Every structure is written in C-alpha cells, then in structure tokens.
Amino acid sequence: MKILLASAEVAPFAKVGGLADVAGSLPKALSDLGMDVRVIMPKYLMAAQRAPDLQCILESVPVYMPTYTSGCAVHMTHLPDSAVPVYMVEHHDYFDREGIYGPPGGAYADNVDRLAFFSRSVLATVQALDWHPEIIHLNDWHTALVAAYCKLRDLPYATVFTGHNLGVSYQGNFPQPSLSALGLDLGDARVQKVVHDGRLNLAAVGLVYADMINTVSPTYALELHEPAVSGELASLIAERGDDVWGILNGIDYEVWSPSSDGALASRFDADDMSGKAICKTDLQAEFGLPHDPEVPLIGMVTRLDAQKGLDLVADLVDELSGLQLVLLGTGDPHLEALLADAAARHGHIAVRLEFSDVLARKVYAGADMFLMPSSYEPCGLGQMIALAYGTIPIVRRTGGLADSIKSRGPRPNGFDFIDYSSAALKEALDRALRAYGDKPRWQKLVANAFASDFSWRTSAGRYRALYRAALDKLTATRNT
CATH class of the missing domain: 3.40.50.2000 (Glycogen Phosphorylase B;)
Incomplete structure (x- = not known):
C-alpha cells in the first residue's frame, strides 16, 4: 500500500x-x-x-x-x-x-x-x-x-x-x-x-x-x-x-525513553529508579525550587490556552500546599500573566514562560506527577510521555485522556476527575497526594506506568x- x-x-x-x-x-x-x-x-x-x-x-x-x-x-x-x-x-x-x-x-x-x-x-x-x-x-x-x-x-x-x-x-x-x-x-x-x-x-x-x-x-x-x-x-x-x-x-519509545534520554541529569528505567531521584533534584534546581527529595513535585508542559484547564489551576494556587508545582509553556498573554503572578506569590510554584524540548524532558523525568486538567483533549501525548518516564498523570476524564489513563481496575496508572471544576481537580490532587504518601501503593502505580504501552x-x-x-x-x- x-x-x-x-x-x-x-x-x-x-x-x-x-x-x-x-x-x-x-x-x-x-x-x-x-x-x-x-x-x-x-x-x-x-x-x-x-x-x-x-x-x-x-x-x-x-x-x-x-x-x-x-x-x-x-x-x-x-x-x-x-x-x-x-x-x-x-x-x-x-x-x-x-x-x-x-x-x-x-x-x-x-x-x-x-x-x-x-x-x-x-x-x-x-x-x-x-x-x-x-x-x-x-x-x-x-x-x-x-x-x-x-x-x-x-x-x-x-x-x-x-x-x-x-x-x-x-x-x-x-x-x-x-x-x-x-x-x-x-x-x-x-x-x-x-x-x-x-x-x-x-x-x-x-x-x-x-x-x-x-x-x-x-x-x-x-x-x-x-x-x-x-x-x-x-x-x-x-x-x-x-x-x-x-x-x-x-508515542515513539525510541524518542521518549528515560534510559537513553541525553537531556536528563541521570538516566533510569523501571528496574533502576535511582536516576529519577537525581532528575527530581535537577528539576528543582532548574526551576529555582528548594531541594526536597520527599515533597511531591507536580509538572505541567502545556500550551497556555483556555482548553488546557489552566483557569482551574489558577483558581487553586492559593490552596495548594505540601507540594511543588512547575509549569513550562507559552501562549495566551493573560494566562502567562496569571501564572507568573502565582509563581511570584508562592515559593513552591515555578513557571517558565517558554518552550524548550530539553526542559520538557526534564519535567517529564523529574516530576512525580504530571497534570493535564483539560476542558477537552482530543488525544494528548503528554500523559503517555509521562507514563514512559514513570511519572503519574492526573487528568480530566475526556478524549484521549479517558482512553489512556485509568484510575480504577487491576492496573491503575493515574488519577482522573470528571467535572470541569476547581473543586473536582482539588479532590483528584488530594487523592494523588494521599497515594504518594503510601509508598508501596505509589511504587505499584509507577510500575504500572512503566508497563503502559502506547507504542505506534x-x-x-x-x-x-x-x-x-x-x-x-x-x-x-x-x-x-
């Protein structure tokens, strides 16, 4: 053919x-x-x-x-x-x-x-x-x-x-x-x-x-x-x-592989996760956040657009505690200003208003969780890439996010929410943070993430x- x-x-x-x-x-x-x-x-x-x-x-x-x-x-x-x-x-x-x-x-x-x-x-x-x-x-x-x-x-x-x-x-x-x-x-x-x-x-x-x-x-x-x-x-x-x-x-697993990614501070895979901790430290330093290996670190790599649920994130910034949040992206000037203001007011939030493939890879590898609260998402690739790097997605259940991220069943690989509201997002974040505090459960989630197969x-x-x-x-x- x-x-x-x-x-x-x-x-x-x-x-x-x-x-x-x-x-x-x-x-x-x-x-x-x-x-x-x-x-x-x-x-x-x-x-x-x-x-x-x-x-x-x-x-x-x-x-x-x-x-x-x-x-x-x-x-x-x-x-x-x-x-x-x-x-x-x-x-x-x-x-x-x-x-x-x-x-x-x-x-x-x-x-x-x-x-x-x-x-x-x-x-x-x-x-x-x-x-x-x-x-x-x-x-x-x-x-x-x-x-x-x-x-x-x-x-x-x-x-x-x-x-x-x-x-x-x-x-x-x-x-x-x-x-x-x-x-x-x-x-x-x-x-x-x-x-x-x-x-x-x-x-x-x-x-x-x-x-x-x-x-x-x-x-x-x-x-x-x-x-x-x-x-x-x-x-x-x-x-x-x-x-x-x-x-x-x-996704192309030859392009998105933490075991061969030259942008990372340390490479790792499902059998040896020690490099992911090094990547987390590197990400915190890259974004100017305090070094803390235990705090849950949430990443976002996104176009700054109304579709991407950033209004929900902006509504919650004053309520977020006990975590760090890094965001990489460019787009709508209003959203850029809103997020830059949030980062200026909160020491646990860092924003880079640019796009860089190297920085994106550092976020995928160094974050513990990856946030995609989209109002709609035809497919989404970020959640698949995050899984390949052992990073747990938190998504709104819509479009391809619903087809790729499962919070229930025998092999859950992430967390989701249905209603497009800051309250629903906050509840999903709370569930993810509780799971992060349960190390055996979290290790199982990470193993399921690595086992997820979205090859072409x-x-x-x-x-x-x-x-x-x-x-x-x-x-x-x-x-x-």
Missing part, C-alpha cells in the same frame, strides 16, 4: 503542537508494517535548517491555481533514523517565513492562500514524481482542500482526513474568500456544507470530501457529536456515521484498516 501523508508541520523539522509529533512518528510505524509511506510538508525556513541533508529533486513544478499559475521546487530528506522520505515544497513568498502559521501569538493574513497553494502543490508534486500513492492522508484543516480537489477532479487517490483538534477555535474558519479562487466548484451542493454565515470552514471541507475520517481517540470521536465540543461540525460528523473512526495516537504499532494497524476502508469507499463511489 502506498501512502502520502500531508501535514503543515512534521517533527523534528517544524513543530507547533502534537500534530507534528504524529506526522513525524506514525509514518515510521506504517513503514515498519511494510507500507510504502512518504511525507510532504512546506519547506519553512526552520525546516530547511533542521534538515542538513536536504536535496532538491524537482526544480520547477507548475502549480495551477484557479486564478494564477505559480511554481514550486521540491526537496527531499528523510525522517530521522528511518528510510521514510520527506518532501518539502519550496515557495519563497509563502513559506520563507520565521513562523509556521504566524508570528508569536498571531496568524498570517494570507494563511488560507498559503495552505490552498500547499494543497495544490501536494497534487502537483504527486503528478511530477515517478511514484503515485493509493492513499493521501490529510491532517487537520491545513490540508483539507486536497480532499476536495481529488473529488472535484475525479482523481484516483483515496483520501483520509484526520482531525487532530476539531475544537471550534481550530477548524480553519476564514471570512469567505472567493470560493472559485480556491478551486471549489460553486455548482457542487457539498460546498454549501462548508460555508456558514459568510465564513469558510476548512475542517468541514475535510469532513465533507474525504473518503474516510478519523480523530485521534475513540472517546473524542464520540464527544465530537456534541455541538458544545465541535460547533457546526457536529452535524457533519453525525452525517458521516460509520465513516468516522477514533484511533488513539501513540497498535495504532498503525488501525490506520492500515482505515486506509483499506478508504480504498473500498473510493472504489464503490467511482463505480456508481
């Missing part, structure tokens, strides 16, 4: 969020299952800098937009430690910028044009290569137009659209541009489903035109039927019925089945 995965961001070349981690890890797992999988992304300035072996393979590929013709060059590298090719589309005006979607805290005014061009360039690159995929796997609204172009031009590629985050703020809503300028057929009845109140919804384009659809956890796939979660997309998701799957993301192999098998379903759907559609 030949797969082309198209994504606006791919780790380690360009990353804003978890989409990049998936786009950089899933293809390797698919390749391990024997699939011929390749990746395509824009050639941002940062991407070129992070791919020293980049080679130009197509110097001039014509890209025919409805109102103009441009061209792109295509460069190739590989995902690290793999033979998976990565194609990078070069267009100086659109992609030679410091940011992926915009400057810090903002968005480029021409994002819809940039990503429409990238979507067209995906198909132009396929036509120019001596390689033709059976499946084009699209990720979030950034590449959803590819599905429409394939259907409107009756191209022989099955399309899969993965919604990594279909929350109302992450659907690619734009003031309605000229639809004909984007290549959408105004005579196609499906177009009416992607325009609401004068705005184009690009995630809706993926839901309407793709052969098959999935999101990144079974629970989130169910939650998306609720308008409170997905807004105007809820009716489209219900309309697609069994075409919508939920496939839990995985299982998820890749589900994607293989999804691709087959998409091929069957395309065949049936073209034969009618």
Whole structure:
C-alpha cells in the first residue's frame, strides 16, 4: 500500500503542537508494517535548517491555481533514523517565513492562500514524481482542500482526513474568500456544507470530501457529536456515521525513553529508579525550587490556552500546599500573566514562560506527577510521555485522556476527575497526594506506568484498516 501523508508541520523539522509529533512518528510505524509511506510538508525556513541533508529533486513544478499559475521546487530528506522520505515544497513568498502559521501569538493574513497553494502543490508534486500513492492522508484543516480537489477532479487517490483538534477555535474558519479562487466548484451542493454565515470552514471541507475520517481517540470521536465540543461540525460528523473512526495516537519509545534520554541529569528505567531521584533534584534546581527529595513535585508542559484547564489551576494556587508545582509553556498573554503572578506569590510554584524540548524532558523525568486538567483533549501525548518516564498523570476524564489513563481496575496508572471544576481537580490532587504518601501503593502505580504501552504499532494497524476502508469507499463511489 502506498501512502502520502500531508501535514503543515512534521517533527523534528517544524513543530507547533502534537500534530507534528504524529506526522513525524506514525509514518515510521506504517513503514515498519511494510507500507510504502512518504511525507510532504512546506519547506519553512526552520525546516530547511533542521534538515542538513536536504536535496532538491524537482526544480520547477507548475502549480495551477484557479486564478494564477505559480511554481514550486521540491526537496527531499528523510525522517530521522528511518528510510521514510520527506518532501518539502519550496515557495519563497509563502513559506520563507520565521513562523509556521504566524508570528508569536498571531496568524498570517494570507494563511488560507498559503495552505490552498500547499494543497495544490501536494497534487502537483504527486503528478511530477515517478511514484503515485493509493492513499493521501490529510491532517487537520491545513490540508483539507486536497480532499476536495481529488473529488472535484475525479482523481484516483483515496483520501483520509484526520482531525487532530476539531475544537471550534481550530477548524480553519476564514471570512469567505472567493470560493472559485480556491478551486471549489460553486455548482457542487457539498460546498454549501462548508460555508456558514459568510465564513469558510476548512475542517468541514475535510469532513465533507474525504473518503474516510478519523480523530485521534475513540472517546473524542464520540464527544465530537456534541455541538458544545465541535460547533457546526457536529452535524457533519453525525452525517458521516460509520465513516468516522477514533484511533488513539501513540508515542515513539525510541524518542521518549528515560534510559537513553541525553537531556536528563541521570538516566533510569523501571528496574533502576535511582536516576529519577537525581532528575527530581535537577528539576528543582532548574526551576529555582528548594531541594526536597520527599515533597511531591507536580509538572505541567502545556500550551497556555483556555482548553488546557489552566483557569482551574489558577483558581487553586492559593490552596495548594505540601507540594511543588512547575509549569513550562507559552501562549495566551493573560494566562502567562496569571501564572507568573502565582509563581511570584508562592515559593513552591515555578513557571517558565517558554518552550524548550530539553526542559520538557526534564519535567517529564523529574516530576512525580504530571497534570493535564483539560476542558477537552482530543488525544494528548503528554500523559503517555509521562507514563514512559514513570511519572503519574492526573487528568480530566475526556478524549484521549479517558482512553489512556485509568484510575480504577487491576492496573491503575493515574488519577482522573470528571467535572470541569476547581473543586473536582482539588479532590483528584488530594487523592494523588494521599497515594504518594503510601509508598508501596505509589511504587505499584509507577510500575504500572512503566508497563503502559502506547507504542505506534497498535495504532498503525488501525490506520492500515482505515486506509483499506478508504480504498473500498473510493472504489464503490467511482463505480456508481
């Protein structure tokens, strides 16, 4: 099976969020299952800098937009430690910028044009290569137009659209541009489903035109039927019925392993935890907290966004005692100010308003617990990474957090709460702190954490089945 995965961001070349981690890890797992999988992304300035072996393979590929013709060059590298090719589309005006979607805290005014061009360039690159995929796997609204172009031009590629985050703020809503300028057929009845109140919804384009659809956890796939979660997309998701799957993301245990992580003050594993205590001391020093090997240390690595439950944390800061809390992240200026103020007032709370892969790894390894009180969470990777480092998650039971963290049963690996309230979060924290004081129980939780397996192999098998379903759907559609 030949797969082309198209994504606006791919780790380690360009990353804003978890989409990049998936786009950089899933293809390797698919390749391990024997699939011929390749990746395509824009050639941002940062991407070129992070791919020293980049080679130009197509110097001039014509890209025919409805109102103009441009061209792109295509460069190739590989995902690290793999033979998976990565194609990078070069267009100086659109992609030679410091940011992926915009400057810090903002968005480029021409994002819809940039990503429409990238979507067209995906198909132009396929036509120019001596390689033709059976499946084009699209990720979030950034590449959803590819599905429409394939259907409107009756191209022989099955399309899969993965919604990594279909929350109302992450659907690619734009003031309605000229639809004909984007290549959408105004005579196609499906177009009416992607325009609401004068705005184009690009995630809706993926839901309407793709052969098959999935999101990144079974629970989130169910939650998306609720308008409170997905807004105007809820009716489209219900309309697609069994075409919508939920496939839990995985993590790459070669990337996230405390036994080989070079960022850590000391390495460790499930059989020898002595290094984790050293990592805790290092984390306390890194964040300017008092050295205390016994105090429970809670970590957060997060985008500072209303989705992430930081309002609940802010409500509780004056009540938290008998613990230390470290938080690493950037985002909403209001939340940044709120959390910085909390750290200034409380000596047991430390905040770093930045993102650093090295610091993130230190938090995962050095913390005793990892907090994710999200209002919603399509999948979440932080809780899986924390488990890999023997750090116990405390999560709100939603989306992928509900699918990966179990507080009950024979092998609990964390703590959860249901109501989105500071009182419910406080009760979960109290349960976790009591368990931390019971060393035999805590050691069992840590052992269960290390034993939790969220490798990509299982998820890749589900994607293989999804691709087959998409091929069957395309065949049936073209034969009618």
